[in-house]
Amino acid sequence: MAITPRLDLRQGQSLVMTPQLQQSIKLVQLNNIELSAFIDTELEKNPLLERKDDDTSEGEAPEGAGADGEPIESDSALERTADMAAGEELADIDLSSDDYWSGEGKAPGGGTSDSAGPVPSLPGRGVDPDSGMDGIEQAASAPETLREHLLIQLGMEISEASDRLIGSALIDMVDGAGYLSGDLKGVAENFGCPLARIENVLEKLQDFDPSGVGARDLGECLAIQLRDVGRFDPAMAALIDNLDALATGDAAGLMKLCGVDAEDLTDMVAEIKRLNPKPGLVFEHDIVQTIVPDVFVRPAPDGGWSVELNSETLPRVMVDNNYHVELRSLATGGEERSFISDCFQNANWLVRALDQRARTILKVATELVRQQEAFFSRGVQELRPLTLNTVAEIVGVHESTVSRVSNNKYIGTPRGTYEIKFFFSASLSNTEGGEAHAAEAVRHRIRGLIDGESNGKVLSDDQIAEILNECGIDIARRTVAKYREVMHIPSSVGRRRELARAARGL
Numbered sequence: 001m002a003i004t005p006r007l008d009l010r011q012g013q014s015l016v017m018t019p020q021l022q023q024s025i026k027l028v029q030l031n032n033i034e035l036s037a038f039i040d041t042e043l044e045k046n047p048l049l050e051r052k053d054d055d056t057s058e059g060e061a062p063e064g065a066g067a068d069g070e071p072i073e074s075d076s077a078l079e080r081t082a083d084m085a086a087g088e089e090l091a092d093i094d095l096s097s098d099d100y101w102s103g104e105g106k107a108p109g110g111g112t113s114d115s116a117g118p119v120p121s122l123p124g125r126g127v128d129p130d131s132g133m134d135g136i137e138q139a140a141s142a143p144e145t146l147r148e149h150l151l152i153q154l155g156m157e158i159s160e161a162s163d164r165l166i167g168s169a170l171i172d173m174v175d176g177a178g179y180l181s182g183d184l185k186g187v188a189e190n191f192g193c194p195l196a197r198i199e200n201v202l203e204k205l206q207d208f209d210p211s212g213v214g215a216r217d218l219g220e221c222l223a224i225q226l227r228d229v230g231r232f233d234p235a236m237a238a239l240i241d242n243l244d245a246l247a248t249g250d251a252a253g254l255m256k257l258c259g260v261d262a263e264d265l266t267d268m269v270a271e272i273k274r275l276n277p278k279p280g281l282v283f284e285h286d287i288v289q290t291i292v293p294d295v296f297v298r299p300a301p302d303g304g305w306s307v308e309l310n311s312e313t314l315p316r317v318m319v320d321n322n323y324h325v326e327l328r329s330l331a332t333g334g335e336e337r338s339f340i341s342d343c344f345q346n347a348n349w350l351v352r353a354l355d356q357r358a359r360t361i362l363k364v365a366t367e368l369v370r371q372q373e374a375f376f377s378r379g380v381q382e383l384r385p386l387t388l389n390t391v392a393e394i395v396g397v398h399e400s401t402v403s404r405v406s407n408n409k410y411i412g413t414p415r416g417t418y419e420i421k422f423f424f425s426a427s428l429s430n431t432e433g434g435e436a437h438a439a440e441a442v443r444h445r446i447r448g449l450i451d452g453e454s455n456g457k458v459l460s461d462d463q464i465a466e467i468l469n470e471c472g473i474d475i476a477r478r479t480v481a482k483y484r485e486v487m488h489i490p491s492s493v494g495r496r497r498e499l500a501r502a503a504r505g506l
Helices: 019-029 032-045 085-092 146-157 161-172 184-191 195-205 218-228 234-240 243-248 251-258 262-273 279-283 321-330 334-371 373-378 388-395 399-406 439-451 461-470 477-486 492-504
Strands: 049-051 295-299 305-309 317-319 410-413 416-419
Touching: 019 334, 019 399, 032 049, 032 317, 032 334, 146 161, 146 195, 146 279, 161 184, 161 195, 184 195, 218 234, 234 243, 234 251, 234 262, 243 251, 251 262, 295 334, 305 334, 317 334, 321 334, 334 373, 334 388, 334 399, 388 399, 439 461, 439 477, 461 477
Parallel strands: 295 410
Antiparallel strands: 049 317, 295 305, 410 416
């Protein structure tokens, strides 16, 4: 039989990852704060998108309108149950692949299409360049950094130009904690000068504020601070040279090394505790970001639980249908009409995708509250084992969708604010054949047992495992050790040392 080329026609179905679908998947992954930043960018790019306030101005469609005059669903219509193509695709597709986020195709609103051409000038949307700007006098000045603080002192304390140059190089080697990182011999080779000169400049640098800056290790940092307050005597020097013994709580050995009694040693240790082991951190000005819940859970009047999205941070947008009609009537060229058409389609899709995202998050959160009702009523010890697949099957979406919904999103509850994925927990079997125990609930019990320890009774991992087994939790010693390490709790030996040191006042 001869082998010849042949052309066949076959009919089949496949799901294409369009830019619109990629955008829908991405929106599900964002929390409300990140979503607000994304919407701000889209509002700048798309003139047909309008931020929806509580009071819609007259003449504008409250939900926007499609090309056929039909209303478009926005994210404020959370109770609507109409199925949308984007939602069906999002529920059925495997969202776990990172290939979808490679940036090969831009989602709608992420830029103009190839056929859009140059952006035409649009009437009626002039922007005041001074609007929303408070003026230079209102801007907050940047906080002073550690490097800037040291350079100012360098210019005031060292007059010789060559020493200033060396000092500037040493300051560049000071890390955020205030320690000198690097080899002084390398600095000496770079400048072609004796090592003693580099060390001399370093000594001057170590006299700068904050006290302890420029030290090469913890002992030198503490010694510099003690010298500044006149407390670096021979006994204190011996204690600084034996910080390892201090860490292990060897009080008898330290008293012998320092030549002091127990009372003097206690005073010396207390003085060291008052020092700053990382003096450079006083110049760290990182702004602490407050966790903002994406969903609130509150007690309902009927005794159940009410689940609602955080409307304060949930962005609302709409399509300005009136402005779209005005632009279409003024468009004269093909590029203008193409640009307006692309903006309109992108705006419609974004509004629908936001609505689908909101309803998906609300459905997942509602199911979580139903599954973990005992936790909200009685606490973390009642947390049930729960998997992503269980919630996905009940809600009717793909497991990876639930994973993206639970990532970096928080639920505000009467018991505190928790990340959504906190409520998904592995299970440990029951020794009595009853309902399995959630791993998070077991970790809570382990922490409770360790918190109840006293100096004379420190529980080993084996003893903790035996106690939990008696309570009906099938757990091995190695699992107890793993959970303890996850919670950053020392071993029984380390806890016994800490309790002994606390008893001696060290």
